[in-house]
Amino acid sequence: MYKTEPPHYYEMVYEIVSLIPAGRVTTYGHIADFLALGSARMVGYALRNLRSFDLYDVPAHRVVNSSGVLTGKALFRPPEKMENSLLEEGIEVKKNRVVDFKEKLWIPAEEL
DNA sequence: CAGCTGACGCATA
């Protein structure tokens, strides 16, 4: 389980991220909007703390920014892990950016 | 308490 108790909204973010289908991606903003967090930064903050809770089963690599850029790439171990994972799911990445981003986009408010 | 820092987003130029 968790090393320490994460805030409730962290769990909400992790749950939504876990629902993203393989081969699709979503954005910090869409998650923040769906959960009414008030700020996309909260989503990034929650994902940044994934390491602290040993939640390696959450597919955080499927979350990119509103432009389809892998802004969280540097925080993976190793950094290449993020695009490698995406590639395994059939998502091509060029210059830190998801190819055909809009077509791969998965929006929780519309898909759930 | 104040200040600063972000896995962000949007509007503008």
Next chain:
DNA sequence: GTATGCGCCAGCT
């Protein structure tokens, strides 16, 4: 396409 600037807000110093 790039570069600023501002709003956002939890958490750390």
